[in-house]
Amino acid sequence: MKIAINGFGRIGRAILRQILTTERGAGIDVVAINDIAALDICSYLFQYDSTFGPFPHEVTGHDGHLHVMGKRIQMHHQADLTQLDLSGVDVVLECTGVARSSDVAQRGLTAGARKVLISGPSPAAELTCVLGANDALLGDARIVSNASCTTNGTAPLIALLDRLAPIERAHMTTIHCYTNSQPMVDAPRGDFARSRAGALSMVPTTTSASHLVEEVVPHLKGRISGAAVRVPTASVSAIDLVAQLHESQDSATLPTRLKEAIAKSPVLGWTDHPLVSSDLRSRPESLVLAGPELRMIDNRQLRLFGWYDNEWGFSARMIDIARRMAN
Template identity: 70%
Template sequence: MRIAINGFGRIGRTILRQVLCQPGRQNVEVVLINDIAPVDMLAYLFEYDSTFGPLPLPVSTDGAALTVGDRQIPTTHCEDLTQLDLAGVDVVLECTGIARSSDVAERGLTAGARSVLISGPSPAAYVTVVLGANDSALGAHRIVSNASCTTNAVAPLLAAVESLCGIETAHMTTIHCYTNSQPMVDAPRGDPARSRAGALSMVPTTTSATHLIDEVLPHLAGRISGAAVRVPVASVSAVDLVVRTARDIDDARLRADLREATDASPVLGWTDLPLVSSDLRARPESLVIAGPETGTTGPRQLRLFGWYDNEWGFSARMLDVAARMAERGTP
């Protein structure tokens, strides 16, 4: 699979780390990195990562390419991808966060790439795909959204619960680490609470996953509500989900069925250990269910709690969805 990474921020850099350091990604060739920042800065931030630690490979640059180990990756600095020749690229991983309109999202196609995968929600995408929830929706679409990290965590869990005992209603709270959308010190943002220093307070806010779940799992539309609390942690988030089931449930049987479902899932995990958030750093699953925090609170009420590395797990799904898009061949 030949990919180009457009936008070498948190997700773009994490994707490249996985390509270079994980044996299962050896068939991925990164043919281009495009970012408006100087290449020496990109090299520095890639080699020394505050969350994942130093890269276990030497990194250097000659001003026109990023060399990591024995791989040399051409690096460009175009604000508009249509100025580049992307012929032969299977998938552009659109990680800039600005592909909100069709003219921006389509630039990779105009430059010659076969498909574009957007690393977040986008109204310009033809379809939003979450592995483990609506895989079959991918079809032959050429501009695809990989949804959000929280949607990737929650949607497969909801799909599993729906298949086991049905869902009347549910409410999720995502306990999410701070991100670049929050200031380090108090500074004006659109939302007053999100204007406060992200590393100093817990900040109640909204989550895009609420409406994305309606899109990804339309048969549950209107039945799932959600909220978020941003917390002073740099990595690894959590989901606290309370479900009113459609059928009576038995705690022991449901726990066994859930464990079986996660064992069979390529994106869900399970732990019976009393873990804390830092223990889940760099886990590749979309969600790891915490067994000790999961159980019934009545014949039709279920509480589930799970961890997700919102950067590493999401980046793993970007590569997984891109692989499926590449397998389709030329449209």
């Protein structure tokens, strides 16, 4: 399977790290990386990462290539992907964060690749696909959105819970680490609260998962709401879900049934340990449910809490969905 990575930022670099160092990357050949930044800074930021630590092997950038672990990966620096020849590439991993219009999303196809997977929400995608929720619909779609990190954590959980104990309504709050969309110091943004320094305050805001979950699990449309609180940590976020169940459930057995179902999920995990966010760094699951945080009231209201590494877990899903698209 041959892939190209367009955009070598947080997600693009996490994807390459996993392809090179984990079993998830078996059989994947990264034939090209494209980023507008210079080769030396791309090499440096891949070698040294403030969140995941130094890459465990030497990384150099010269003669137009990234050299790592005996591999020689062609680096391009084009603002327009159509300037490249991507013939033979199975999937372009579109990680620039700007592929919201059809003309940008289709550039990988125009360059010769078979398919494009976008690392975020995009109205230009033929399908928004979340592994563990609606991936059965993937088919032969050529331009696919991998949704958001929060949607990847929420949608599989809601889909699984609704099968075990049908949901009447639910509200999700993501407690999300700060991201590049927030300033380091107070600076103007369209959202007043998100114009404040991201590493100094908890910031209440919105989340794209609010409508994406309904898109991915459409039979629950109008019954799921969501909000976000950005918090001053650099990695690992959490989902706090409160669901009103359609029928009364046995509070003694539902947690066990839920745990057993999660054990069969390809993307969900479970822990019975009293973990904190830093314990979940570099976990590949879309969401890890915290057993000690589960609560039930009157056998119909259920509170679930789970952790997700919003960069590493999401990047793992990008690789998983790309493999399915290539096949």
